[in-house]
Amino acid sequence: MFNVIKNSIDWNGKIIELETGKIARNASSSVTVRVDDTILLCTVTFSKDLKESLDFFPLSVHYIEKHYAAGKFPGGFIKREGKASDRETLISRLIDRSIRPLFPEDFLHEVSIICQVLSYDNNIATDIYAIIGVAAALKIAAVPFEHTLGAVKVAMINGELKINPSIETLKKSELDLVIAATKNSVLMVESSAKEVNEDKLISAIELAHQSIQPVIDLIEDFTKATQQQPTCYTKINISEMYKSLDGELRDSVNNAYKINKREERDLNLRGIYQEAYKKYSALPGFELNAFNIAYKKLKRVIMRDKILSDNVRLDGRSAEEIRKIHCEINILPRTHGSALFTRGETQSLSTVTLGSAQDAQMRDDITGISNDKFILHYNFPSYSVGEVGIPRIPNRREIGHGKLAIKALDAILPEKEEFPYTIRIVSEITESNGSSSMATVCAATLSMMDAGIPIKTPVTGIAMGLIRHNDRYIILSDISGDEDALGDMDLKVSSTKKGITALQMDIKVDGITIDTIKKAILQGRNGCLHILSKINQLISKPKDSLNIHAPRIKTIRVQKDKIRDIIGPGGKSIKDICERTGAKIDIEDDGNVSIFASNEKSLEDALSIISEITTTPEIGKIYKAQINKVVEFGAFANLLGNFEGLIHVSEITDRNINDINAILSKGMYVNVRCVNKDNRGKVKLSMKNVDQTEELINSLPWKNLMKEKARKSYPVKRDSDFPYRRRTSVKPQRENNC
Numbered sequence: 001m002f003n004v005i006k007n008s009i010d011w012n013g014k015i016i017e018l019e020t021g022k023i024a025r026n027a028s029s030s031v032t033v034r035v036d037d038t039i040l041l042c043t044v045t046f047s048k049d050l051k052e053s054l055d056f057f058p059l060s061v062h063y064i065e066k067h068y069a070a071g072k073f074p075g076g077f078i079k080r081e082g083k084a085s086d087r088e089t090l091i092s093r094l095i096d097r098s099i100r101p102l103f104p105e106d107f108l109h110e111v112s113i114i115c116q117v118l119s120y121d122n123n124i125a126t127d128i129y130a131i132i133g134v135a136a137a138l139k140i141a142a143v144p145f146e147h148t149l150g151a152v153k154v155a156m157i158n159g160e161l162k163i164n165p166s167i168e169t170l171k172k173s174e175l176d177l178v179i180a181a182t183k184n185s186v187l188m189v190e191s192s193a194k195e196v197n198e199d200k201l202i203s204a205i206e207l208a209h210q211s212i213q214p215v216i217d218l219i220e221d222f223t224k225a226t227q228q229q230p231t232c233y234t235k236i237n238i239s240e241m242y243k244s245l246d247g248e249l250r251d252s253v254n255n256a257y258k259i260n261k262r263e264e265r266d267l268n269l270r271g272i273y274q275e276a277y278k279k280y281s282a283l284p285g286f287e288l289n290a291f292n293i294a295y296k297k298l299k300r301v302i303m304r305d306k307i308l309s310d311n312v313r314l315d316g317r318s319a320e321e322i323r324k325i326h327c328e329i330n331i332l333p334r335t336h337g338s339a340l341f342t343r344g345e346t347q348s349l350s351t352v353t354l355g356s357a358q359d360a361q362m363r364d365d366i367t368g369i370s371n372d373k374f375i376l377h378y379n380f381p382s383y384s385v386g387e388v389g390i391p392r393i394p395n396r397r398e399i400g401h402g403k404l405a406i407k408a409l410d411a412i413l414p415e416k417e418e419f420p421y422t423i424r425i426v427s428e429i430t431e432s433n434g435s436s437s438m439a440t441v442c443a444a445t446l447s448m449m450d451a452g453i454p455i456k457t458p459v460t461g462i463a464m465g466l467i468r469h470n471d472r473y474i475i476l477s478d479i480s481g482d483e484d485a486l487g488d489m490d491l492k493v494s495s496t497k498k499g500i501t502a503l504q505m506d507i508k509v510d511g512i513t514i515d516t517i518k519k520a521i522l523q524g525r526n527g528c529l530h531i532l533s534k535i536n537q538l539i540s541k542p543k544d545s546l547n548i549h550a551p552r553i554k555t556i557r558v559q560k561d562k563i564r565d566i567i568g569p570g571g572k573s574i575k576d577i578c579e580r581t582g583a584k585i586d587i588e589d590d591g592n593v594s595i596f597a598s599n600e601k602s603l604e605d606a607l608s609i610i611s612e613i614t615t616t617p618e619i620g621k622i623y624k625a626q627i628n629k630v631v632e633f634g635a636f637a638n639l640l641g642n643f644e645g646l647i648h649v650s651e652i653t654d655r656n657i658n659d660i661n662a663i664l665s666k667g668m669y670v671n672v673r674c675v676n677k678d679n680r681g682k683v684k685l686s687m688k689n690v691d692q693t694e695e696l697i698n699s700l701p702w703k704n705l706m707k708e709k710a711r712k713s714y715p716v717k718r719d720s721d722f723p724y725r726r727r728t729s730v731k732p733q734r735e736n737n738c
Contacts, residue, residue, distance in 0.1 A: 002021055002022045003021045004019060004020075004021045004022050005019065005020050005021050005222070005225050005226050006018065006019045007218060007221055007222040007225060008218075009214055009215075009217075009218045011164070011214055011215060011218075012163045012164050012211070014035050014036065014164065015035070015036075016033065016034070016035050016129070016132070016215070016218070017033070017034040017035075018031055018032070018033060018133070018136050018218065018219070018222045019031065019032045019034070020032070020136075020137075020140065020222075020226060023041060024041060024043050027043040027044060027045050028043075028044045028045050028046055028141045028142060028143070028229070029043070029044045029137045029138070029140045029141035029142075029229070030042065030043040030044075030137060031133050031136045031137040031140070032118075032133070033129045033130075033132060033133035033136070035121075035124055035129055036121045036123075036124060037119055037120075037121035037124075038117070038119060038120055038121045038124040038126060038129065039117075039118045039119040040115055040116065040117055040118065040126065040129055040130055040133050041115070041116045041118055041133075042113070042114075042115045042116075042130065042133035042134045042136070042137045043113070043114050043115075043137060044111065044112075044113055044134075044137045044138055044141040044143065045111070045112045045113075045114075046109050046110060046111040046112070046141070046142075046143055046233075047109050047110040047111075048109070048232060048233075049109075050108060050109055050233075050234040050289070051108070051110070052287075052288050052289060055289075055292040055293075055296070056108075057100065057103060057107065057108060057111075058108065058109075058110045058111070059096065059099075059100060059103070059111045059113070060110075060111070060112050060113070061092045061093075061095045061096040061099075061113045061115075061134075062084070062088075062092055062112075062113070062114045062115070063088050063091040063092040063095060063115045063116075063130055064084075064088060064114065064115070064116045064117070065081075065085070065087070065088055065116075065117045065120070065126075065365055065366045066081055066116070066117065066366075067081065067365075067366055069117045069118055069119050069120040069366055070120040070122065070366040070367075072366065074364070075364040075369070076364075085363070085365050086363075086399055086403070087363070087365050087367070088365075089396050089399045089400070090399065090400060090403055091115075091126070091127045091130060092396065093396055093400045094127055094130075094131065094178065094188070094190060095113065095115065095130055095131055095134050097180075097188045097506050098131050098135075098149060098151065098180035098187055098188045099113075099131075099134060099135065099138065099145070099149065101187055101506075101507050101508055101509060101510060101511075102145055102146070102147045102149065102182075102187070102510060103143075103144065103145065104144050105293060105297075106235055106236035106237075106238065106293060107143070107144050107233055108236070108289055109143075109233050109234070111143060113134055113137075113138075115130045115133060115134055117366065120366045122167065122366075122367060122368065123166045123167050123168060124166070124167070125153055125164070125165075125166075125167060125170070127151075127153070127178060128151045128152060128153050128164065128178065131149070131150075131151035131180055132150060132151055132215055132219070135148070135149035135150065135151075135219060136219045136222055136223070139219060139220075139222075139223045139228070140222075140223055140226045140228050140229065141229060142229035142230060142231055142232040142233075143231065143232075143233065144231050144233060147182045147510060148182060148183065148216045148219050148220050148223075149180060149181070149182060149187070149216075149219075150180070150181060150182075150212035150213075150215035150216045150219070151178065151179065151180040151181075151212065151215070152164060152178070152179060152208045152211050152212050152215070153165065153170075153176070153177065153178050153208075154175065154177040154178075154179075154204045154207060154208045154211075155169060155170055155173035155174075155175055155176060155177075156173055156174045156175035156196065156200070156204065157169065157172060157173055157174070159174075159200075161175075161203065161204055161207050163207070163208075163211045164211075167367070174193065174194045174196060175191065175192075175193045175194070175196055175200075175201070175204060176191065176192045176193070177189070177190075177191040177193075177201075177204050177205070177208060177503075178190045178191070179205060179208045179209065179212070181208070181209050181212050181511065182216070182510070182511050183213065183216050184511065185510060185511020185512055185513065186205065186209060186505075186511060186512060186513075186514065186517060187507060187510075187511050188505060188506060188507070189205065189491075189503055189504065189505035189517070190503075190504055190505075191407075191500075191502060191503040191504070192407035192408075192410060192411075192501070192502050193411065193499070193500050193501055193502065193503070194411040194501070195411055195495075195496050195498040195499035195500065195501060196499050196500050196501075197499050197500075198499070198500055198518075198521050198522060198525055201500055201503065201521065202514070202517070202518045202521065205514060205517060206514055209514065236287070236289050236290050236293060237290065238290045238293050238294040238297070241280075241287075241290045241291055241294040242294040242297055242298065244280075245276065245291075245294050245295060245298050246298055248276070249272060249276060249295075249298060250298070250302065252272050253269070253272060253298060253299060253302050254302050254306070255268075256268040256269050256272060257302060257303055257306055257314060260314070260315045260316050262314075262315075262345060262433055262480070262481070262482070263386065265314070265482075269299070273295060276291075276295065277291065299486060300486040303482065303483075303486050304467045304469060304486070304487075305469075307319075307467050307474060307476070308467055308469055308472055308474060311474070313476065313480075313483065314480060314482055314483065315344075315480060319474050319475065319476055319477065320477045320523060320526075320527070321477065321478075322343070322462070322477055322478040322527055322530055322531065323343050323344030323345075323346075323478055324343070324344060325341075325342070325343050325531060325534045326340075326341075326342040327339070327340070327341055327342075327442075327446060327534060327535055327537075327538045328340040328538075329446050329447070329449070329450040329538065329539060330450050331349075332351060334549055335351045335352065335353065335547075335549070336351075336352050336353055336354045336451050336546070336547045336549060336550040337351065337352030337447045337448060337449075337450040337451025337452070337453070337547060337550075338350065338351045338352070338447055338450060339443050339444075339446030339447035339450055340443065341439055341442045341443035341446060342431070342439075343435075343439055343442070343478065343531075344433060344434075344478070344480070345431055345432070345433035345434075345480075346429075346431055346432055346433050346434055346435060346436055346439045347384075347429070347430045347431035347432075347439065348427050348428070348429055348430070348436065348439040348440045348442070348443035348444075349427070349428040349430050349443065350425060350426070350427050350428075350440065350443035350444050350446065350447040351425070351426050351428075351447060352423065352424070352425055352447045352448055352450070352451040352453065353423075353424045353425075353426075354421040354422070354423060354424075354451065354453075354546070354550050354551060355421065355422040355423075355424065355551070355596075356421070356422060356551075356553065356584045356586055356594065356596035357371070357373065357420070357422060357586040357594055357596075358422075358584055358586060358596075359422040359424070360372055360373045360375075360422045361375050373416070373421075373422045373423065374406065374409075374410065374413055374422075374423050375422070375423065375424040375425070376402050376405050376406045376409070376424075376425045376426075376427065376440075376444065377394070377402055377424070377425070377426045377427070378394075378398050378399075378401045378402035378405060378427045378429070378436075378437065378440055379394070379398060379426065379427065379428050379429065380397065380398050380401070380429045380432065380436065381428070381429070381430075383430075384429045384430055384431055384432040384436075385432050385433075385481075401436065401437035401440065402427070402440075404437050404492065404502060404504055405427065405437055405440045405441050405444060405461075407494075407501070407502040408441045408459055408461055408494030408501050408502035409425075409441065409444055409445070409448075409459060409501070410501070411456075411459070411496070411501040412445075412455045412456045412457055412458070412459050412496065412501070413455060413456075414453065414454045414455060414456070417555070418454060419453060419454055420553055420555050420594050421453075421553055423448070423453065425444045425447065425448070427439075427440040427443060427444060432481070433480050433481045434463060434478070434479050434480040434481045434483065434484055435461075435462065435463030435478065435479065435484075435492065437461070437463075437492060438460075438461030438462050438463050438492055438494065439461075440461075441459060441460060441461035441494050441502075442460050442461060442531060442535065445458045445459050445460065445535065446535060446538070446539065448542065449539050449541065449542045449543065450539070450543065450547075451542075451543070451546065451547055451550065452542055452543040452544065452545050452546040452547060452550070453542055454542050455542055457496045457497060457498065458496065458497075458532060458535055458536070458540070459494055459495065459496045459501055460494065460495065460496075460528045460529075460531040460532045460535065461492060461493065461494035461495075461502070461528065461531075462477065462478055462492070462493055462524050462527040462528055462531060463478065463479050463484070463490060463491065463492045463493075464476065464477060464478075464479065464489070464490075464491040464492075464493065464520045464523060464524045464527070465479035465483045465484060465487040465488075465489055465490065465491070466487055466488045466489035466491070466507075466512065466516070466520065467483075467487055467488060468488045468509065468512075473488075473516065475516075475519055475520050475523050477523055477524070477526075477527045478527060487508065488507060488508050488509045488512075489505065489506070489507045489508070489509075489512065489520070490505070490506045490507075491503075491504070491505045491506075491517075491520050491521070491524060492504040492505075492524075493521060493524030493525060493527070493528060494528065495524075495525050495528035495529070496532075497529065497532060500521070500525065503521070505517065551596060551597060551598050552596075552597050552598075552599065552600060552603045553594060553595065553596045553597075553603075554594070554595045554603055554607055555592055555593065555594045555595075556592075556593050556595075556607070556610070556611075557590075557591050557592055557593070558591050558593055558610075558614045559591060559614070560589075560590070560591050562591075562613070562614040563587055563589075563591065565613050565614065566585075566587060566593065566610055566613055566614065567587065573613070574587075577606055577609050577610070578606075580605070580609075581597070581602050581605040581606040581609070582597065582598065582602045583595050583596060583597040583602050583603060583605070583606035584596040584597070585606065585610075593610060595607055595610070612640050613640070615640050616640075616643075617639060617640060617643055617645070617674040617677060617683050618674060619674050619675065619676065619677065620673065620674065620675075621673070621674055622671055622672070622673050622690060623639040623640065623671070623672055623673075623674065624639065624669055624670075624671060624672075625637035625638060625639040625645070625647075625669070625670055625671070625672045625685065626638045626639075626667065626668070626669055627664050627665065627666055627667060627668050627669075627670065628644065628666065629666060630660060630661055630664050630665060630666060632649075632660070633648060633649055634646055634647050634648040634649045634650075634651070634652070634660070635647045635652075635660070635664045637670070637672060637685060639672065639683075639685075643683055644683070645672070645674070645682070645683030645684060645685040646682075646683075646684055646685065647664075647670075647672060647685045647686065647687060648684070651675070651684075651685065651686035651687060651688055652664070652687050652688070653687065653688065654688060670687060670692060671687070671690045671691060671692055672685040672686060672687055672690060673685065673686050673687075673688075673689075673690050
């Protein structure tokens with residue numbers, strides 16, 4: 001029934017197995033990848049019909065995680081997975097960026113790739129094996145995908161590089177590097193780092209490329225064992241169309257690229273296209289796809305020749321020149337921090353909002369439930385590029401750029417114990433002409449320093465480009481939008497003064513060498529230091545205090561057995577504290593209690609109540625106590641909110657008492673001294689020689705947890721008012737107010 005083909009290797013201590021012929025046989029191709037208990041199904045489907053009027057490759061990649069793979073129910077009311085999570089979106093982008101450059105330019109058929117996790121071992125990084133599975137499925141599908149692709153992850157623990165680390169190992173790593181590569185060239189790089197030296201980073205990329213080779217051999221052997229389908233697609237011949245366009249439009253396109261201002265240049269190029277389309281579309285046998293591809297190729301060739309020959313870029317800059325930079329902070333008065341960062345025609349408006357642990361972003365996926373206390377949202381409205389558009393939910397690009405900025409900033413964030421706030425940054429891209437994600441990194445750094453967040457050091461970012469023709473190439477710093485679209489590489493580098501914090505590389509060709517990547521990283525780091533010098537001229541370290549509109553937070557540590565006293569039965573106590581003070585309270589299992597309030601008074605009130613609840617009575621100290629119960633041998637009194645002690649009848653006064661109920665009654669307040677306590681927490685109290693004046697009672701620290709409306713007022717008795725029996729048997733008169 002099944003024609004199953006399997007192949008496997010031992011890769012760095014893990015058995016990786018590829019299989020086809022059993023599941024999803026109606027797809028153009030399907031491959032399952034298994035590593036330990038993790039299994040992924042990767043399918044490729046493509047349309048054999050070619051659509052007209054396409055000027056882009058319609059490739060869609062979907063990485064999907066279902067909770068059943070980890071033996072879990074989806075969280076929330078509806079027990080079915082909904083829209084793609086950020087994690088799924090980011091891995092989908094990772095796969096897309098790895099494979100897209102390897103398709104031929106004239107392949108414009110619709111391609112759908114779905115990679116689904118069927119079984120999940122929570123110690124395996126699925127992103128690497130998703131790329132490998134998709135690469136294997138593409139090799140045996142009837143699509144033009146000639147190169148063999150592999151992927152690997154590298155970590156660095158105490159300076160030592162490790163291949164394909166476990167999830168637990170990765171949590172302690174100074175480096176999280178993913179690369180996709182062919183046998184000879186690197187295609188895609190994605191990395192976050194804790195200020196890693198560029199030489200170490202290059203060494204990690206070199207080690208990764210070496211480690212990929214066994215996987216490439218596995219896929220090639222697997223392909224040979226499978227009956228590979230012949231390539232089936234409609235090739236688009238553009239040679240005649242390109243020759244004609246080159247002869248007629250070269251001078252006008254070349255003149256358009258001499259215009260430095262982007263808006264004027266784009267308008268001119270659009271006019272050239274429309275005039276040419278009007279002429280060529282009237283000719284017999286006109287093919288729109290061929291026309292679009294040829295015109296784009298002409299623009300790319302002219303732009304690249306101009307840069308390679310004259311060493312002058314579209315806006316007149318040299319290869320390493322960075323556009324003019326302008327920085328501002330505190331431009332939005334009611335935010336907790338704000339900044340405007342402008343680099344040429346790219347601009348990011350960044351804001352900071354501080355919150356409590358309850359404001360953290362909860363994530364529920366197959367890896368488990370977690371809470372992110374650092375949130376960054378990147379928004380790219382249509383007006384930023386002068387286009388008409390409707391605001392919609394964040395797309396993949398916005399989610400991806402936001403995550404890259406998070407990776408760049410993560411290394412400089414203060415420790416949780418030092419700064420227990422939840423931080424939310426929003427980057428509004430108000431202008432865009434190249435590298436808005438790196439402008440976000442710079443603006444976010446400025447806004448955090450404006451907010452008074454004690455970041456370890458400022459971090460900046462820059463995007464690098466590449467123009468390559470045969471053996472000649474030139475690396476461009478701070479690329480513009482056209483240089484990104486028509487160039488060969490988009491390399492984003494984020495760095496502090498000490499080292500690199502994030503790296504992302506996408507290319508438009510079939511790979512570049514390690515040596516080229518190394519030169520681009522070094523040039524990018526120099527660009528980051530230049531931008532850092534501009535930022536330091538405005539602000540070089542965080543402000544000494546938080547913004548006046550920022551909330552206040554205080555973290556204290558209490559004994560673990562006191563947590564239940566703060567919470568109270570059914571959460572009654574903690575709810576009452578929050579209602580009375582207006583504060584938010586977060587309690588962790590280790591005894592850390594964070595109090596979050598909008599102002600100092602609210603913070604101090606909540607802190608005072610919690611302090612009294614968690615304070616243990618000390619022998620010899622005087623406390624205000626409330627009588628709970630009166631018995632023949634004395635009275636039980638509550639002090640510090642949650643301690644009950646006995647005031648024995650002999651500890652009320654030195655004189656004999658005829659009627660204890662005439663002296664003490666339930667609900668009244670008295671001053672007591674703690675005279676003894678045992679290991680079980682039992683407390684013995686005394687009223688002897690303790691001042692019972694009303695002024696002293698009111699001055700002692702006390703916050704009753706009962707609501708104000710339920711509180712009763714009782715008269716304060718003085719020692720001189722207490723009835724007692726003299727030895728002369730004279731019985732005193734009872735006071736009316738007793």
